[in-house]
Amino acid sequence: EAQVTQNPRYLITVTGKKLTVTCSQNMNHEYMSWYRQDPGLGLRQIYYSMNVEVTDKGDVPEGYKVSRKEKRNFPLILESPSPNQTSLYFCATRDRAGISNQPQHFGDGTRLSIL
Amino acid sequence: GENVEQHPSTLSVQEGDSAVIKCTYSDSASNYFPWYKQELGKGPQLIIDIRSNVGEKKDQRIAVTLNKTAKHFSLHITETQPEDSAVYFCAASMILTGGGNKLTFGTGTQLKVEL
Numbered sequence: 302e303a304q305v306t307q308n309p310r311y312l313i314t315v316t317g318k319k320l321t322v323t324c325s326q327n328m329n330h331e332y333m334s335w336y337r338q339d340p341g342l343g344l345r346q347i348y349y350s351m352n353v354e355v356t357d358k359g360d361v362p363e364g365y366k367v368s369r370k371e372k373r374n375f376p377l378i379l380e381s382p383s384p385n386q387t388s389l390y391f392c393a394t395r396d397r398a399g400i401s402n403q404p405q406h407f408g409d410g411t412r413l414s415i416l
Numbered sequence: 417g418e419n420v421e422q423h424p425s426t427l428s429v430q431e432g433d434s435a436v437i438k439c440t441y442s443d444s445a446s447n448y449f450p451w452y453k454q455e456l457g458k459g460p461q462l463i464i465d466i467r468s469n470v471g472e473k474k475d476q477r478i479a480v481t482l483n484k485t486a487k488h489f490s491l492h493i494t495e496t497q498p499e500d501s502a503v504y505f506c507a508a509s510m511i512l513t514g515g516g517n518k519l520t521f522g523t524g525t526q527l528k529v530e531l
Contacts (some may be wrong), residue, residue, distance in 0.1 A: 343422075
C-alpha cells in the first residue's frame with residue numbers, strides 16, 4: 302500500500318527545544334515537500350526536494366531546515382521552535398520531480414504546539 | 417508569484433443538493449489544477465484534477481470546469497451526501513524556470529451536507 306508516514310502525529314513542546322518531524326514514503330517518489338496549514342491561510346509550502354541531496358525553499362522557510370540524504374526520507378527540523386510555528390504540518394510526495402501535472406500524496410499530518 | 421483565491425470559505429447544503437466551489441488564479445503559466453478533500457484528522461486527498469488543455473472533466477458525482485481566459489476553475493458536486501462533508505482545497509501548479517514546479521493552494525472551503 303502506498304504510504305506517506307509522518308511521526309510524531311502530535312507533539313507539545315517548549316520554545317527553543319530542537320525537534321524533528323520525520324516523513325517516510327514507500328513509493329520511490331523523487332519529489333517530497335513540507336507544508337504547514339493554518340486557519341484561513343490554506344497550505345503553504347515550507348521546503349521541497351526534487352531528489353536526494355537537492356532541497357529548496359518554499360514560501361515560508363524561515364525557522365525550518367530539511368535534509369534529503371536518502372530518497373524515502375525527508376525530515377523537517379525546527380532548531381529553535383517558537384510559538385508562531387504552532388501549526389499542522391503535512392509531508393507530501395510526487396512521482397517525478399520535473400513533471401508538474403501529477404498529484405501529490407499527503408501524509409496524515411503532524412500537529413505541533415510550541416508553548 | 418501565483419495567488420489562488422477560493423470561495424466560499426464555508427458552504428452548507430441539504431443532502432441531495434448540488435455544491436459549487438470556485439477558485440481564481442493569477443498566473444497564466446499555471447497548467448494543472450487539482451482539487452483535494454481533507455477529512456478531519458487526515459491529510460488532503462486528491463479527488464479530481466484538470467489540465468490546462470481541457471475545459472471540463474467529470475468523475476461520477478464530481479466535475480471540474482476550467483476557464484483559462486478568465487483564470488478561474490470550479491468544483492461541482494451533485495447529489496451531495498453526508499460523507500461529502502469535509503474541507504476542500506483547490507490548487508494551481510506551474511513549472512518554474514530551472515525545472516522545479518510549484519503548487520499553490522487556495523484557503524479551503526468547509527462543506528457541510530445536512531440531512
